Amino acid sequence: MEQETGPFSVSIDFDQSHLFFPNIIHWVLVFLALSIVLVHGREIVRHVQGWKESYREHGLDYDRLRLFGTFGLVIAYFLLMNWVGQLFPNTGMGFLLVSMPFMALLSLLYVHDLDRKKFLLILANSVIAPLVAWYVLAQLFYITLP
Amino acid sequence: MLKKLTKTLCVATACAVVAMPVLAADGPLRGNLRVVIGSSSTGGDTYQNSSIIAEALAENIGINIKVDATGVTEAYKALGRDKRGNTVMIFHDQAYLGNLYGVKGYADPFESYIIGPTVAINPGNAYLVPKNSPYQTIEDIIQACANDTQIRVAIQPGGVSEIGYTALKNAIKVRYPGKEGNLVAVNTGSQSDKNQLLFDGQADLINGSVQANEQYTRLPEDDQKAMRFVWLTARKETIEQAHEEGMGATTRDDLLQFVSPSASVTFDGDKDFTFDKEFFFLYNKDMDPAIIEQIDASLTEIFEAGEIQETQKKSFFIPNFKPSAEAQTYLKDKRDQYEVIIEALQ
């Protein structure tokens, strides 16, 4: 190809072309980050100080049980789903069998003032929803599930 | 309450197990078989060919088979994980060409996997020029390069689309050493991108296919979109097996003008280069050999029955069943040939 010359000419080596655009984005990110520090810098410092103060006074105020419970359950869900799925290859069983207890446990974790009615609702929901999803998707439409 | 929970869960599990598909009776292949393919498109030739084969296999063996268009890297990963034979892969020559061209994510299929039976050929790999191009034949293009005219070829790098370009470059090198630099690649992606480069005048020659480009060859010359075939990489014997009607309004006889020996791209000065895009199975290295035998046996039955050939030809595939053992040596030879020209030009 005839190469243009001039102040705006660019030549890209195909073997290295995968780095061309990422490099531009890196410069853009650096430039924007610096601008943010320049423009909003004082605001950020004030914000962080305010946060520190409130931390010293009140500590962190959040629902430890529900937040970490969610993390624990989600991670267990993903791991177990894959593991159980390997026991029954290509049947979607991993999804079906693990989703039911996962949904039940997550619901029980989130619910406030558990009573009999709510408990039954949770049970029904966590059995029916995965079963319907599995039946329609894996059985009727042959979608691959874990 | 806990009792109730356990009870419900038990019932649900029981339901689920009962609902599981009945396991196939005989043969080592049981349960649900997943066929992953090296293409992520459900509109492409790999998917089409694989669904034809999967449907026939499912009926013949009596199991559920699902084709998943995962794309090459994910397909290899899924295949590598499953030693039990619940996952097999269908792909084409890209498997070893990608490896020869050194593309990331392409392991040597002959070492990392077991090569299974071949099932079909897509004979459509083609090269086209604009209809008003000064180059009438592929020989004109070789001559142009010999006379120091630069020819730009739009291809997708690293595989099936590049092999014809490599062969052409090799032919120029064999016949006019030192002139092969006049043939340059314009690396691009999809068929639409290749066509676009031709419309824009950014390429003189593009890689395409009989299926996707035939209608463009029938447009009037003053249409910006009009194209002309100059070369099909398929073997003459392959095209001869196609239906007589060929594709669209281009008959089999028309197509035969564009294959060797009429359109000649030499391989080494003596014989011509040809390339058939062949679809074949790939298995996990540690898979039970009994499954390989079972699939071989089942495919033999299917191809002996003779119906599948018609289905394949209807979609412009050429039936090409070779059992595993035969396919392995055949494809290894094929790869070794191409390795020579790819290495020579790198």
Next chain:
Amino acid sequence: MEILSNLTPMFFALTAFGVMVGIVFGAIPGMTATMALAVCLPMTYGLDLTNGLALLLGLYVGGISGGLVPAILLNIPGTPSSITTTFDGYPMTQKGQGERALKVGISSSLFGGLFSAVILFLFAPTLADVAIKFSYIEKFLIILFALTVIASLSQRLLVGLFSGALGIWFALIGTYDITDGGNGEYRLLPDFLVNYLDSGFSLLPVLIGMFGLGTILQEAENGVREEAVDSVKFQKGAKFSFSIFKGQFVNLFRSSSIGTFVGMLPGVGGSAASVLSYTQAKNFSREPDKLGTGEPEGVIASESANNGLTGGALIPLLSLGIPGDSTTAVLIGAFTLQGIQLGPLFIGENTVTWDVMMVSLVFANLVMFMVMFFAIRHIAKVVMVPKFLLYPGILMMCVVGAYAINYGVMFDVWTLLIFGVFAWLGQKVGLEIAPFIIGFILGGQAEIYFVKSLESFGTLTIFFTKSPIALFLWGLIAVSVAYSVHHTIRAVKRKNGGNGA
């Protein structure tokens, strides 16, 4: 008439069935129209071409339309192209106007769908010739134009731009794919992650991770408190009537046109259409600051554009043999399996098929409208389901969608978690989600078109000198940037004035 013999009750039944299945797929976060078509493709093997197409076109229209449901009610875009629907749809739901928002969305979808069908029918071959005037350069400029929305969506201009650039950065992780014309090398990828991230992060899992799981984590942190379900408030929300569309005709028309137009450019893709039309709605709006706070105007722009896509994407498919987006790529499979060849001569050689497709497309849009409009009362009640039941359900569906989007890749499920956590923590330090997502959606295309333009022409000036179309696009970009700068300055001034008072 030959066409009449093809229009059997079966034909209409299949279209309607397709629409309904499509709506369900579109409405499940992570399931897309593309997937609906892909999984139903094998069903068409047993049908003849006309009936097969009826089913697939129904699925297409239904799948594109269904995406608005979770976008409006749950703030999770059901498909990438309904991302901009969340910007105004969800705030409307929060104001108790969920049902109204849904009806606005559906009506706009119907308009966009029919508009594009008419354009397709009348101008397909002509427009195909226009489409091929768009080379890499013009396509890059279109993407750049769509990216300008980042500026107008940002709450703080610099932070928004940074978030957008970060989105682009994430989109570049992985292989520079040879199927796009790249060189197949990895970048932005530490060695130990190669095994997981060689194909990069997939769009859909990122999207539903950020919007779905991100929100759930935020709620979990706050203890998942149930707000007293105020059924009065839910019902009381301003009622829907077609008078909403008064004064919105220009918006409808412009957005549908943008949708159809972007749809017909192969490779530019669906999400760019709704993003572009949303930008323009914002730029031309009389009260641009109100967009994003729950204005029907925004829902109209987004939904009419993404249904405008349906007809648009069929233009290159039927008159060039090239799919306009990933969904129409599946349609190619249906044609080839029936032995029908697509290309520039298709319409002329298959007039009956062509007419039948048009009937199916129009009918599918009407069915979509009827089904959704009258089912909406019940669908809208989803927001009344208590969170302790709703969230586990959403999570489960997100998992299904993420796993299935690339036909069974477990890493896509982990992507949900990664980006859920990223969105949840990111928002704490000021990351702006909408600009990030738009950068992520458009980043890959921006790269390919930019790098390929330079590879072909070797100079930056080509972006200005290539064609009159390029200059025109620069004009649009300039106007769009000027508008958002103008609005930003005005907003800052107003804020300062407010503080002073």
